[in-house]
Amino acid sequence: MNFDEIIHREETDCIKYDKMEAFLGKGGIIPMWVADMDFATPSFILDALKKRLEHPILGYSYRSEKTMEAIAGWMWRRHGWKINPNQISFSPGVVPAIFLAIQAFSKPSDAVVVQPPVYFPFFSTVSQTQRQLIHNQLLENNGFYTIDFDDLEEKLAKKPSMLLFSNPHNPVGRAWRKEELEKLVDLCYKSGTIIISDEIHSDLILKGFRHIPTAMSHPKAAEITLTLMAPSKTFNIAGLSTSVVIAENADLLKKYNQALEAAHLAQGNIFGNIALEAAYSQGDSWVDSLVHYLQANLQLLDRLCRKHTDKISFRLPEATYLAWVDCRKMGMSDAKLNQFFLNDVGMGVNIGKLFGAGGEGFVRINLAMPRTRVEEALEGLDKALSASKS
Ligand SMILES: Cc1ncc(COP(=O)(O)O)c(C=O)c1O
Secondary structure, X not given: OOOOOOOOOOOOXXXXXXXXXXXXXXXXXXXXXXXXXXXXXXXXXHHHHHHHHOOOOOOOOOOOHHHHHHHHHHXXXXXOOOOOHHHEEEEOOHHHHHHHXXXXXXXXXXXXXXXXXXXXXXXXXXXXXXXXXXXXXXXXXXXXXEOOHHHHHHHHOOOOOEXXXXXXXXXXXXXXXXXXXXXXXXXXXXXXOEEEEEOOOOOOEOOOXXXXXXXXXXXXXXXXXXXXXXXXXXXXXXXXXXXXXXXXXXXXXXXXXXXXXXXXXXXOOHHHHHHHHHHHHHOHHHHHHHHHHHHHHHHHHHHXXXXXXXXXXXXXXXXXXXXXXXXXXXXXXXXXXXXXXXXXXXXXXXXXXXXXXXXXXXXXXXOOOOHHHXXXXXXXXXXXXXXXXX
C-alpha cells in the first residue's frame, strides 16, 4: 500500500475529476468534493477481480455463503457485532437502500425525520418519494455537534414512520457514543419509528473513538433498526455499486427484501460481490493503515486552521476523511465562499449549505488524497486566508 502515490484519474469517467467543471463551474483545481479517495483500491481486491476475469463468461451470479460469511466476519472483527448471514441483504448503494426502505416502511405523505446538516441525498430521497421531511437539526457548540433530544422527542410525537440516521455522521464527523445512541433508540422505540442507520463511514474511525452499530446500542435497537453498510468508501470501490443491508428483525428484513425484489435489484453485480468478499476477508490491516494516513492529513488541516482562527475553525472529526470547516467568521455569503474556494484557494469543495439547515457558512473538504496534494491544497488555503481581509 502506498497512499503517497499520485494516480491521475482524469479521463477515467471519474466524477470527482472529469465532472468537476460541469458540477462546480471550474476545472484545473484540486478536487476535494465527491467522497471517494484518490488512493488505489487495494491489490487484494484488484487481484480477485482479475482472477475472475480469467473466466470468459460473466453471466448471472449470486452472493455465495462465503461472501455472506465474509460480511458477518467483518462486522464481528471490526465492530464486535454478531450477525448471522441470514440477517444480511443487499443494495446497489446505500442511497438506493434508503429509497427502498422508504418504499418498504412508509407510504406517501408519511413523515421521515432527518438531522441536518446531513448528507444531502437524505433530503432528496424523502421528498422525491412524496414523503414529508421533518428536521431535527443538530446542535453545535464550538464545532462539536450533539443531537437535540428535546426537539427529537417533539418531532417523534408526530409519529413519523422513520428516522434517517447517519452514524458516523457525514458531514459533522461524529461517531455517536453509546449514551447518545441509547437515548435515540429509546425515543424511536417508544414512538414506533424505524431507524434507518446509514453506517457507510463506520470503518473510518479515527484514533480514540469507536463505531457502535446503532442496532447494538440498546436492548430494543435490533427490533427497529435497518443498518446500511458498504465496502465502497472504505476500500474505494464505490463504482462497483455494492452495499450491505442488515436487519436482525426478520420482519424488517422481509419487507426490505420485498421492495428490493420488486425492483429486481437483488442479484447485484458479479464484480461488486467479488470485491466485497475480498475486502471483508482480507482488508483489516489495509484499513488500519489507511485510517492512520487519513488522520495525519486531517491533522495538517487542523494545524493550518489554528493559524487562522480569526477566519476559520475546525474540530478534528471522530470519523471519516471529511473535514467540516466553519468559515462563518469570514462573513461571506455561501455563493461568495464558494467563489473564494474555487478562485482564491484553488480547491473544489462542497459548500455547507448543500447539507441543509446549519450548513450555512461551512465547507466540507475531502482529505482522502496523497499527502503532497493535501499540502499543495493547504498552501493555497493558507495564502488565500492570509490575503483575505478579516
Ligand atoms: C453518509 C453517506 N451515505 C451514503 C453515501 C453514498 O452511498 P452510495 O454511493 O452507496 O449510495 C455517502 C457518500 O458520500 C455518504 O456519505
